[in-house]
Amino acid sequence: MPFADNTTTDPPVRLHWQERGTGDPIVLVMGHLFSGEMWYPVIPALAAEHRVVWFDNRGAGRSGATSTATVSDLAADVRTVMDAAGIERAHVYGVSMGGGIAIQLAYESPERVRSLVLGCTALRSPTLQQPPLRGPFLGKLRYRLPAGLTRGLRKKGLYGSIAPADAVERDLDTIAKLRWSPRGVYAQDLAIHGYDMTPDKVAQLTMPALVLHGTEDKAVPYGHATELLEALPAARLVTYEGAGHNFIVDCTERANSDVLAFFGEQASTS
Template identity: 30%
Template sequence: MPLARRQGCELYWDKQGEGPPLILGAGLGGVGAYWTPNLPGLTKHFTVYRFDQRGTGQSGRTVVDSIEQMSADLVAVMDDAGLDRAMYLGHSTGAAIGVATALDHPERLSALMVYASTTCGDDYRRKILGLRTKIFESLGVADYAKYSTLLLYPPYWINANPDEVAKIEAATATQLANPQIQESRFEAILNFDRRTELSRIGIPTMILCADDDILTPKYFSEEYARLIPGARHHWEPRGGHALSRTEPEIFDKIAIEFFKGKKS
């Protein structure tokens, strides 16, 4: 099992496929398994690298200090995998990790997709994540997983996929750490704000968000599109926060068209 190590924390990663290297960074859940529905499409074109962020999945169960700490973890994973440079596709918190890496380690990324992420922690986001913390602490991981379903997946998809929803919620309960670690992850993304520096990002960048995303509303993505020089953007009419899972064929097509031809 591939494991990078940094600051006393083991960081799990894996790779599949053939072609230029493309790293996938998951959201607040933090586990590379989030991307499983997209592997059949993406691995036809890229060598896909996934990783479990600190505090989640098969990585060490340690609290998180900041998005920048997890960006340095990403660099450690790349070093362990022998990657000097790669393309990066990040979802939500994972996209913030990519933005921090593009700013703090610009030589390591050749292209960036910011998918359903935030530029800062505003009052709206603090209300949502504060409630998630209270649910986890008082009601437990099972109810936390059910509430997360409502935030990630739109009604049309939940109604059409009850069995898949049950599997996702059961998996969430096994992948999460304790409330203290999860709260540290919430604080890391809420405290992340590099807006004054985004003009320094000089690699090809795509901003992607669904119109019906209620967890990271589109206004954050619109701000990224305004502040990153030359950034392209795509607004998908529906799909919720978890567009890559609710509409995987549409998502894969957008990602493949953007990353194909980019140099690693």
């Protein structure tokens, strides 16, 4: 199991990463709380044509945890994994918080990002409604709740009306087996609340971008997709009617097909 040490942030952190396939590299960046294991609906399809690298964000899975973090720190984690994998430039595909990290990476290191795929995510704008940031004690306590108590809430919050029932149950079973550090995930909360990728910053990102969003996303409402589309100079939007926040489970085959077609376009124009 490969590990990489990010010594560029204070404090440093050890990151667990994996790879599969050959070809043009794609780096996957997962969202809040979940480890890279949650890319399971995506990896087989993408790895059939590309070299796919994924990792656990700090605080999740087998990666280390820190008590504080910024989105810039999380973007530095992506660069660390890319360096460890020997990848100078890649397509970067992020979902939810991972999409924000991908945007931050593209802003700080545009030379490392060949194209962006941004799923169920947002830029920083007046319409971005974030849950209140709890203090450290309560903030960490909610991440210690038994999986059985949160399964119902996730079932209501993550998926849309088109989600196949068996796919939802498999996904919830996968989530129930994940591990994370309450301290580390609270640091992710701190990073999200400090997120400052505003429309004027995002407008500087000239690489091709694909925005993916479900119309029934309860965590990041669909309007944020149109804001991203308007801010990004070279973006297009794919809308998934009836899909929720976890669109990669709700409409797996269609989403994977859309992403592969987008990457294929980049290969033909490079």
